[in-house]
Amino acid sequence: MNVTKRSVVALFSGLALLSTVGCSTEQPKADADANNATANKANAGEINLYSSRHYDTDNALYQNFTKQTGIKVNLIEGKADELIERIKSEGANSPADVLITVDAGGFWRAQKEGVLQPISSAKLESAVPANLRSPEGYWFGLAKRARVIVYNKDKVKPDQLSTYDALAQPQWKGRVCVRSSDNIYNQSLVASKIETKGVEKTEEWAKGLVRNFARPPEGNDTAQIKAVAAGQCDVAIVNHYYIGRLKDSKDAQEQKTASQVGVFFPNQNEGGTHINISGAGVTAKAPHKENAIKFVEYLATPEAQEIFANGSYEYPVASGLKPNPAVASFGDFKESNLKVVAYGEKNPEAVKLMDRSGWK
Incomplete structure (x- = not known):
């Protein structure tokens, strides 16, 4: 009789424990997923951006990109020719991931000097008109x-x-x-x-x-x-x-x-x-190539275009977007x-x- 009582008590105790474990795994799983997502974003890495643009409004772009992806943007500014020469001198160990410059001629020079690499991106090919980008995908115009x-x-x-x-x-x-x-x-x-x-x-x-x-x-x-x-x-x-x-x-x-x-x-x-362009390309030795492509793709999104182009009084390359009101006052052309x-x-x-x- 005593053995039976102990067995029944053990049985119900075990069921209670299973019930508790079963119930507790549902909510913590959701919390774990959220925590993992936060951790993944926090550990998403970085890109090193070499830019010849000198607009304070661009900083909002970098901050928004980091907020959305967790990818940190490390900015180095300079004149286009100086940045191209710097990347060349850094050679295979160059930390540069993305080059931004303000003229198609500068991009051609960077491409000729072996500073850029071609990338394939359906998002960029869809957003950027063919005449405003490299046919081989070395660089993409992002503002006109x-x-x-x-x-x-x-x-x-x-x-x-x-x-x-x-x-x-x-x-x-x-x-x-x-x-x-x-x-x-x-x-x-x-x-x-x-x-x-x-x-x-x-x-x-x-x-x-x-x-x-x-x-x-x-x-x-x-x-x-x-x-x-x-x-x-x-x-x-x-x-x-x-x-x-x-x-x-x-x-x-x-x-x-x-x-x-x-x-x-x-x-x-x-x-x-x-029409000329300012735009971006992924560098030939980019140590964070995937992040670099994500960044350039982000700059072609409507959200980024409004900041990237309008903040510097340029025209967006993406269709359907209006320029800064001061620029719009010049009229259509x-x-x-x-x-x-x-x-x-x-x-x-x-x-x-x-x-x-x-x-x-």
Whole structure:
């Protein structure tokens, strides 16, 4: 009898224990999954980003990417040529994972120097138009830059403007400002003209443009805009986002400068306005290749595009997104669909041509 009682007690105790274990495994499993997810994100690793962009708004991108993926972004900034040389000198031990630069010509140079590697990404191929990326997947445009004409509203009417070529005509003698031939934006514009019109016609244009310079080239694009507003020249060739920044500046004088100039999109009946890019590519020796690809793909998402492009007053590459309101105020325009890879391919000839033309 005593043995039976002990057996019954043991049986019920065992059942109770099983019941307790069975019930307790449900909730802790969910907690464990959540903890594992958090741990995985915390241990997701990092990328080393070498960037020639210098926009504070980009920091929000990096923070959002880390928040979503757990992947830390280590940022190194510098000029494109300096970063390319740095990656080359670091060789097989380079910590660089992603290179961001601000001109298709720079990407072509990086690709030629063996700094980048091709990647295959359906997400990037879907988001980035074919003419704004490397055909082989070495780099991808992530924001667009229009090379526009700014004009002094008191001296020039919009209907007096038409094309880049027209600025080489005699009526513009002593009225044109532009930065130096060392500038990659101008080199890419000339390279695009070589691609579409050939060397001879492009050189004829460049010589005519030089004859019409109001002053020897000096300063950046902002300096050209200020020169137009001050009446030192009547028109200038600049990237559009410099004007957007002046419009939104907290400095009253810069706002006044923006109000004194108009923005004209050239070549609307002849191929469209020249477009360049800023973008990204995965480096050849990327130690965190998978994370690097995730990062570049993230920059092409609508969420990131709004920060990446709008924060720097560029145009998004992803379709259906609106630019920054200051940029939107310039109006709609037809953009060139020329493959930007041509800017790099024709860059050596463009530099020689500009030198022959006297473009200092």
